[in-house]
Amino acid sequence: MHTIDLLVIVAYLAATAWLGLRLSGRQKGLTDYFLGGRDLPWWAVSLSVVATETSALTVIGIPVMSYVGDVSYLQLGLGYILGRIVVALVMLPRYYDGEMVTAYAYLGKRFGRSTQTTAGVTFLFTRLLADGIRVLAAAIPVKIILDGMGLHASYFVIIVVLAVVTILYTFIGGITAVVWVDVAQMCLYVAGGLLTIIVVASTDGFGWLTDAAEAGKTRMFVLEGNPISASNGLIPSLIGGAVFAMASHGSDQLVVQRLLTCRTRLEAQKALIWSGVLVFVQFAIFLLVGLALWGYYDQATPADLALTRDDEIFPRFILEGLPAGISGLLLAGILAAAMSTLSSSLSALSSSTVTDVIGRLRRTPLSDEQGLRYGRWATIGWGLAFIAPAMFFRSDEGNIVVLALGVAGITYGGLLGAFLFGIINTRAGARDANVAFVLAVAVNAFFFVMEKYVTGEVWVAWQWYPLMGVLVTLAVGGLLSLTHPPRPSAEVPVTAEGSVR
Incomplete structure (x- = not known):
């Protein structure tokens, strides 16, 4: 690590914070702070969606x-595209009806206050766990840098610093600052991936690609294996990926909040579908990076390289294989991309806290001034809360991407199932939706805990969690709805508590 690398990192992080604050504009109320005044261009929103869902997890x-x-992870990318198309055509139009601030306002409109609050609280808890892992992903390259310089900072110290820095510009700039920083960071870390491939090819040629093909590492479609427990199979990746994308992009406030910043429903649909194509291309670039590194390190395993985590392989190459200054720029991109994702989560968590919890528990509607004040305090609180789950998952030895997706998948199925349940079943009431939702989350949590902390065996691949949650919600909710007379109307009017006037 050279001095110029450190200077580049410091300068870039300062420039990122300045950019976020410079482009944030003045935040006058809830719509400005949480939705950017509904005036952001669709292409920026599309890039922001991609940066938010992948960021540092993708890079390392x-x-x-x-x-x-091998590169079979691309199968999941195909499923993601299919799922986004369904969300764009079926779910987005309902969010734009009534100018809702959060995804869960639709559940409040359909089932009432209790269901909206239940879904909102569940989102808060799951997002806290999943994004605690994202914070850990950002801390991994930082620790490698500091260890290489003889500065042995703990993960705890690194995580605290990252959380505090991110809170600052999110607190002031709101979603507008978050989106524009996302755009800049995505361009940087994708360019870093392409630069890595170029550097390896310039020194070793493309022989590693031929060797990878001969070793079967370029295989994209996996047709063998148990489709229920084999997480790299085509069927679970395609179907599970589609349902996962429907849940993450149709019922997760982290993504829905961005889509609601678009000027029109049509622009939001365009942003969502194009984000799926961009994610597939991004997956391909970083999978190719992995093959290049496999060749660069002469096919050695991470253990052979004395790495404590498999995820440290790319950060190590950035330090060892890239020229001075370039490695600093790419490491800065990883950090800044991770912080932009964390800031996205802070904005989504604070918006859901204010709208789905505080706003629904109060007897009188929140004013714009009150909502803005509560939102900023919620941003600080959630930023500090990320520290605990990041430290909890620090000792996990599995791939950090799979870990994050598995945690998110625990509740995605129940959330998506509740939305579909409200659309499909016209006689269902709040009790039916609430009981079905809680049971669906419990079923997925059971399989996750058994795999990670009890048996160590995969009974159900994580790609199936969302679909399993949807089926449980529809089945249990459907049976419960048969125990009472049909509702006179499938919808109830949108109140000021669930919309922006």
Whole structure:
């Protein structure tokens, strides 16, 4: 690590914070702070969606998949595209009806206050766990840098610093600052992936690609294996990926909040579908990075390289294989991309806290001034809360991408199932939706805990969690709805508590 690398990192992080604050504009109320005044261009929103859902997890986690395995992770990208198309055509129009601030306002409109609050609280808890892992992903390259310089900072110290820095510009700039920073960061870390491939090819040629093909590492479609427990199979990746994308992009406030910042429903649909194409291309780039590194390190395993985690392979190459200054720029991109994703989560968590919890528990509607004040305090609180789950998952030895997706998948199925349940079943009431939702989350949590902390065996691949949650919600909710007379109307009017006037 050279002095110029450190200077580049410091300068870039300062420039990122300045950019976020410079482009944030003045935040006058809830719509400005949480939705950017509904005036952001669709292409920026599309890039922001991609940066938010992948960021540092993509940069350091996906190359590992092809390094130790193959490129079959691309199957999931195809499923993601299919799922986004369904969300764009079926779910987005309902969010734009009534100018809702959060995804869960639709559940409040359909089932009432209790269901909206239940879904909102569940989102808060799951997002806290999943994004605690994202914070850990950002801390991994930082620790490698500091260890290489003889400065042995703990993960705890690194995580605290990242959280505090991110809170600052999110607190002031709101979603507008978050989106524009996302755009800049995505361009940087994708360019870093392409630069890595160019550097390896310039020194070793493209022989590693031929060797990878001969070793079976360029295989994209996996047709063999148990479709229920084999997480790299075509069927679970395609179907599970589609349902996962429907849940993450149709019922997760982290993504829906961005889509609601678009000027029109049509622009939001365009942003969502194009984000699926961009994610597939991004997956391909970083899987190719993994193959290049596999060749660069002469096919050595991470253990042979004395790495404590598989996810450290790309950060190590950035320090060892890239020229001075360039490695600093790419490491800064990883950090800034991770912080932009964390800021996205802070904005989504604070908006859901204010709208779905505080706003629904109060007897009188929140004013714009009150909502803005509560939102900023919620931003600080959630930023500090990320520290605990990041430290909890620090000792996990599995791939960090799979870990984050598995945690998110626990509740995605129940959330998506509740939305579909409200659309399909016209006689269902709040009790039916609430009981079905809680049971669906409990079923997925059971399989996750058994795999990670009890048996160590995969009974159900994580790609199936969302679909399993949807089926449980529809089945249990459907049976419960038969125990009472049909509702006179499938919808109830949108109140000021669930919309912006």
